[in-house]
Amino acid sequence: MEIPYTVEIRRDTGLTNGKIGIWLFLASEVMLFGALFASYILIRTGAPQWPRGDTILNVPLATFNTLVLISSSVTMVMAWASLMRRRLGTFRLYMGATILLGFVFLTVKYFEYSHKFHDDLFPSTNNFLAIYFTLTGLHMLHVFGGMCVNAYLLGPGSKLWETNPKWFTNRVENSGLFWHFVDLVWIFLFPTLYLL
């Protein structure tokens, strides 16, 4: 049994199933992070004092990480564009780079976290650190999830290219949409936690 519109677009909606699915998923993700940002605002406005992010957190490292994630979004687009130009080799290169950049991001984050723990700064220390660890931790889980999907598409998932290149390209595009979303969340997280 074949499910229609997994590869071809449906003419009256102009979309494939996967495209709608991923956007709906992103909508729910917006609500998830939206709720956490809203909680941040509520707790911060109710606090008698609140530390400025840059007095506790390492801004240069986070700036570096921002650049890393933005670059990974660029390589993600290039990976998809390579498939559109039917070049599997270039796709592999760019997809590998995307995963590697995600790995760099997580490594930097690991050093940031362990430095905080070394300085006896834990989620339980105060509510600034609580929200910092919760938001960035959840974001890191998303980065990791995106990396897993990308690794699948680079490895065993890429067999689909031989049998159904269009479907495979759609999958890479949808995975890319998620990756850009994860990037975008960080673009909000960085100023909110580190600079304000």
Add this chain to the structure above:
Amino acid sequence: MSQPVAAVGPVTHAHEARHEELSFLRKYVFSTDHKVIGIQYAITALLFLFCGFSLMMLMRWQLAYPGAALPLLGRLLGEARMPGGTMLPDFYNELGAMHGTIMVFLGVVPLAVGGFGNFVVPLQIGAPDMAFPRLNMASYWFLFLGGVTMLASFFVAGGAAQSGWTSYAPLAIIAPGQTMWLVGMIFLITSSLLGAMNFITTIIQLRAKGLTFMRFPFFVWAQLVTSFLLLLAFPPLEAAGVMQLMDRLAGTSFFLPSGLVVSGQPLTVAGGGNPLLWQHLFWFLAHPEVYVLILPAMGIVAEVIANNTRKPLWGYRSMVYSIIFLGFMSFIVWAHHMFMTGMGTTMAAFFQTTTMIISIPSVVILTALVISLWGGSIRFNTPMLFALGFLPMFGIGGLTGLPLAFNIADIPLHDTYYVIGHFHYVVAPGTIFALFAGIYYWYPKATGRKMNETLGRIHFAGSFVCMNVIFMPMFFVGLAGVSRRLFDGGASYAFAQPVLHLNVVSSWGAWILALFQLPFIVNFFWSIRHGEQTGQNPWEATTLEWAAPSPPPHGNFLVAPEAHRGPYEYSVPGAARDFLPQFEA
């Protein structure tokens, strides 16, 4: 359906041949077929409904006869819970919290959305399956994991959650048992999110050719709106769940204010959190959740009423616009659960106004359903009896909600049995009656046989009486001011003495209600093999699910169906029969 779907016919057969070879495990356990998954959801949900009902029957013993030893069963539950058969307060609290959690998240929602949604929606829109069959399987198994986690929590040290299904902070953070509840909820939320994405995509993308949105059966509309509520309202609770888990495990203070003293000891946490934040995030989900409980029920009732009055639904378009508006409004009424938290009058005025406004589309839908009966030649079969039972019961539930919506009137009624009565009229003789109607109505589609009418009528009559015996007294108990949270049902309060006997009435109603479920259970299993055999359209209905064989094979339709007209063309003047199916040209 355009080009690609026309090709589905032959492909289906080729695939089916391959499907025969699937092992038992792949066919019935880890199936990707929406019908099997729907039935898995339904059976799991029915078991959990029974489980949640049993917890409540235990509580009703304690409420009717506080402190008395429960004969036989009491000793089986162990010394830690009921020493000598007498219930301990902690155990009562566990039962209360888990009754709510199980009934809402593991009973009604999985049956209404997971069960009926999965089984009926793809058939009603003429689709071969859901848009993402493997995701669909994952949704079911996440629900299953969530259910197992919730049940297992009764048997771990500290027991199950004790802080009510609302899990208000800071109590939930310092009380035992809550961690398992939170982990279970995260599984259930994941399940609902995946399901919601799948339903919306399926309904938008896999509609049969000619099935425009305004030709949707009302049930499909109900599921579409419900899915949007699940998709957008659940993530904030997930966020709140993560924060509560952090509070419990990592020692953060998201919901813990400064200077909290527990049992005479100051809590050693950083503090600075806000307990009201939990309430806001919780009710931001839980109010739309109430509509998740009721909208699919309205959808089922609409189907059954149109079919058995042999008339089009009165005001189909108004009903559709109402349900969309209802879905939207349900996101901005949540703080009417929080009038007692000391919010300012401006906020209270806002939320009581939106709450008043949301009652309008509900009344429109209910009124349209009642007017649909007018002048119909009504067939009083079991599904129709339950659908007709739904109308006044949901009406009572809805109307008794009005005083709760007003800031001033809510103050004396808040957290009393009046609220319990109101809510349960909506979901128990309301939603659950609609779900029973759905089971009797679609059973022939799932099995090829009808359920027994006589047993069905006994089930309906007994349930209808008992439901009212249980919940009507609660209004009086509540108006007398008895709090819903009391372990002894008010026995230790002087003001509650005149209404205590009503607790006994409610309890006996509940136990007898359990007896009246026996005909249903027998009927359900007996009819699988011995029910009256039926063709593909036993109710002479018009919607697309009746174009498929009963039971439908993998891939559903032998020929891809097309919709030629609206969903409820019954008794069209000049037609040869009293129904014109959507699928007949």
